Amino acid sequence: MTSVSRNTKRQSAGANSERTRQHNSKFVLSTLRHAQTQGDTAGRAEIARLSGLSIQAVSNIIADLEQRGLIRACGKRNQGRGQPAVQYEICANGAYALGFEVRPDALFCTLLNLHGETMCQKRSALMRATPDAVAQAMRETKTTILAEPGLAHEKILGAGIVMPGPFGTTGISGHDSELPGWQDIEITSWAEDLLNLPALIENDANAAAMAERISGVTQGLQHYACLYFGAGLGLGVISNGQALHGARGNAGEIGHIRIALPSGAQPLEAVLSRLALQDHLKSNSITADTSEDIAALFHADCPALLEWLNLARIALCEAINLIENLLDPSTIALCGAMPSALLDALVKDLPLNPHSVAARPERMLPRVIRGSSGPMTAALGAAALVLNDAFTPQITTST
Amino acid sequence: MTSVSRNTKRQSAGANSERTRQHNSKFVLSTLRHAQTQGDTAGRAEIARLSGLSIQAVSNIIADLEQRGLIRACGKRNQGRGQPAVQYEICANGAYALGFEVRPDALFCTLLNLHGETMCQKRSALMRATPDAVAQAMRETKTTILAEPGLAHEKILGAGIVMPGPFGTTGISGHDSELPGWQDIEITSWAEDLLNLPALIENDANAAAMAERISGVTQGLQHYACLYFGAGLGLGVISNGQALHGARGNAGEIGHIRIALPSGAQPLEAVLSRLALQDHLKSNSITADTSEDIAALFHADCPALLEWLNLARIALCEAINLIENLLDPSTIALCGAMPSALLDALVKDLPLNPHSVAARPERMLPRVIRGSSGPMTAALGAAALVLNDAFTPQITTST
DNA sequence: ATGATTAACTCAATCATGTTGAGTTATCAA
DNA sequence: TTGATAACTCAACATGATTGAGTTAATCAT
Numbered sequence: 045m046t047s048v049s050r051n052t053k054r055q056s057a058g059a060n061s062e063r064t065r066q067h068n069s070k071f072v073l074s075t076l077r078h079a080q081t082q083g084d085t086a087g088r089a090e091i092a093r094l095s096g097l098s099i100q101a102v103s104n105i106i107a108d109l110e111q112r113g114l115i116r117a118c119g120k121r122n123q124g125r126g127q128p129a130v131q132y133e134i135c136a137n138g139a140y141a142l143g144f145e146v147r148p149d150a151l152f153c154t155l156l157n158l159h160g161e162t163m164c165q166k167r168s169a170l171m172r173a174t175p176d177a178v179a180q181a182m183r184e185t186k187t188t189i190l191a192e193p194g195l196a197h198e199k200i201l202g203a204g205i206v207m208p209g210p211f212g213t214t215g216i217s218g219h220d221s222e223l224p225g226w227q228d229i230e231i232t233s234w235a236e237d238l239l240n241l242p243a244l245i246e247n248d249a250n251a252a253a254m255a256e257r258i259s260g261v262t263q264g265l266q267h268y269a270c271l272y273f274g275a276g277l278g279l280g281v282i283s284n285g286q287a288l289h290g291a292r293g294n295a296g297e298i299g300h301i302r303i304a305l306p307s308g309a310q311p312l313e314a315v316l317s318r319l320a321l322q323d324h325l326k327s328n329s330i331t332a333d334t335s336e337d338i339a340a341l342f343h344a345d346c347p348a349l350l351e352w353l354n355l356a357r358i359a360l361c362e363a364i365n366l367i368e369n370l371l372d373p374s375t376i377a378l379c380g381a382m383p384s385a386l387l388d389a390l391v392k393d394l395p396l397n398p399h400s401v402a403a404r405p406e407r408m409l410p411r412v413i414r415g416s417s418g419p420m421t422a423a424l425g426a427a428a429l430v431l432n433d434a435f436t437p438q439i440t441t442s443t
Numbered sequence: 444m445t446s447v448s449r450n451t452k453r454q455s456a457g458a459n460s461e462r463t464r465q466h467n468s469k470f471v472l473s474t475l476r477h478a479q480t481q482g483d484t485a486g487r488a489e490i491a492r493l494s495g496l497s498i499q500a501v502s503n504i505i506a507d508l509e510q511r512g513l514i515r516a517c518g519k520r521n522q523g524r525g526q527p528a529v530q531y532e533i534c535a536n537g538a539y540a541l542g543f544e545v546r547p548d549a550l551f552c553t554l555l556n557l558h559g560e561t562m563c564q565k566r567s568a569l570m571r572a573t574p575d576a577v578a579q580a581m582r583e584t585k586t587t588i589l590a591e592p593g594l595a596h597e598k599i600l601g602a603g604i605v606m607p608g609p610f611g612t613t614g615i616s617g618h619d620s621e622l623p624g625w626q627d628i629e630i631t632s633w634a635e636d637l638l639n640l641p642a643l644i645e646n647d648a649n650a651a652a653m654a655e656r657i658s659g660v661t662q663g664l665q666h667y668a669c670l671y672f673g674a675g676l677g678l679g680v681i682s683n684g685q686a687l688h689g690a691r692g693n694a695g696e697i698g699h700i701r702i703a704l705p706s707g708a709q710p711l712e713a714v715l716s717r718l719a720l721q722d723h724l725k726s727n728s729i730t731a732d733t734s735e736d737i738a739a740l741f742h743a744d745c746p747a748l749l750e751w752l753n754l755a756r757i758a759l760c761e762a763i764n765l766i767e768n769l770l771d772p773s774t775i776a777l778c779g780a781m782p783s784a785l786l787d788a789l790v791k792d793l794p795l796n797p798h799s800v801a802a803r804p805e806r807m808l809p810r811v812i813r814g815s816s817g818p819m820t821a822a823l824g825a826a827a828l829v830l831n832d833a834f835t836p837q838i839t840t841s842t
Numbered sequence: 843a844t845g846a847t848t849a850a851c852t853c854a855a856t857c858a859t860g861t862t863g864a865g866t867t868a869t870c871a872a
Numbered sequence: 873t874t875g876a877t878a879a880c881t882c883a884a885c886a887t888g889a890t891t892g893a894g895t896t897a898a899t900c901a902t
Contacts, residue, residue, distance in 0.1 A: 290771025372689025
């Protein structure tokens, strides 16, 4: 009966009244959330009109959600004649979403509330990111988080988990950047059993893209892409409000694509990535290990860094041309483990191709914008996956 | 109450019992169809297990579908002990799907039955593809088709329509390859009013991709891409069984992407397209206006054509590298207005990059395959959109 | 052969959920 | 003050899935 489902059971393909209610509840929640991101609220009649449901159905759902502490009434609003409509809003702390990022040397965790606000962040060092070590760190993290005031297992909607790919048919398999010992693990059910929560697995770029949708610069958008600076360069693609996985979860490997540059064809991430920047700096005898180091160089107008920026801008334009032509996104956000000042500099004054299909007059958004940056982006995105799921009705709305 | 909906009303976002039944009916149909493509059939209990529905629910739906002439019983099957299960199959002529392709000089039409078999094809010449001219041709075509024995308006599920892009926010707008007079028309409702049928609009590449799913080489696949030779070169992307549109329906413009070639960076369709082939032949003083001309040259081992094939193969490899890294498809199909022998030659002995994420040992399908070719591919795809819709449950099945 | 076992299927009662139509209430406007 | 309007509630109803108790037709073990 839970609309923001907490049970770990896999949903079946068939629909019944329970699923119907779940779907409709999610629609109500997403409407309220959408209103709130615009500084607005909504009443029952308005939601009924938007959903095509009867007022009575919406009323029942609202009563249920209110009783479960997910939403609350927040005053009335006169819209001219007629009885004023009771407005509702989402309770920030009605429920929470857990997000994990597994890295070779650490486990990052973020907890978001229903407003998409970060409640806490944790980092657990790992000797090796084996399944056992990760499991222990996850369990400990969950215990610590549950000890916080106001938190209870029942209030956690689920866990999102970000792992480095590439993924095999089931779990991760035999390739380069892989973690040790995960080959034969079906990660979703492994995590669900471990945490006793529904789990969602994604790659870092898609998760980062979700974070922008939940609490970043792409709120309300259904189609967009995120260029994500992680280990290399990834592309998160949101189409129709959902992340694009590909057949085996390995979509978005834009860094591996060879692009044409004045200096010849090169893989994109050989120019446009944190590692490429560090290499470029190193060839100028400059070391910059942390984001802070890079930010400092940038603020000091380091010539080698500015040189790299110019190279990177050219590569970025090629990448954007590629993405716009192939995916027709509303916008492209740049995010990930780079100083935000640097991302701003990349976005500013890009020599974009004016002949793109994306260069249409009626567009409202810039073609490229800066998203959130910093080392926790992926863990934040992992939690955002869960919120997105809680707010996304499962019956596809025909557009 | 119709599961394979015929009413033109736009679906609302909310779910109710009618939508539930619709969804479950589509699940039953898709299960039967999937079985049939494998030369198999299915019984009620089996469908119930697959869907998670109760046997009784499936029984009710089967009775309804049978009564409406969409499916029929086809014998029993012993599966060991127990009463043998009554098997069901889809009636080929229980319903039909209409597909139109609008071109600057002609309207193409294809009618498919529920098995995805082509029932008839028509071509109407147009002086100019204005909305009025297209409307008249569509109406006449529909009248002609309805006169066929066994056909009735009620048996037509809907109409798919393929038009050249690029598309604006509503309909087609201010760009190069555009048709005259369509700027301010909301095409879906225009077509629905015109034909009194539900309508689906797509670009040619996506429609061609759907055709492969319904009656071609990608049956049963959820994630794949189609390189489509039309006016230029387009990419149809199917993700999770649905076509990828992008924010404004302009996704898949792969022909515009600049790729790195030995001769320097060029737009892909400057090498890999029908026009590029014709240009290459022309520079060798050879004229080849029709597909038949090209096929004849190919069978005559024309040196200029073979030269182009080698160039095209290199460009194709770059394109495939791009697609595999960005979208991680199960396979990539080549299709469209090229002789099938030529597509076969392109696919054969491609020097594919062995280091791609797509080059994994467990893959069952070739990385690149030939799809259907010929001038009617897009119209066929348009009708396939309708069948796909009829067979696709609207609640997203969590995978 | 005979009975036990198994699985498909049917029937009827029940339950969850959305819809409908007839009120009720609160506000605005004349 | 009164009528119009819109939000909201209540109760009856409709749809469709589920459940549990049969029934039927096959295989298996003896």
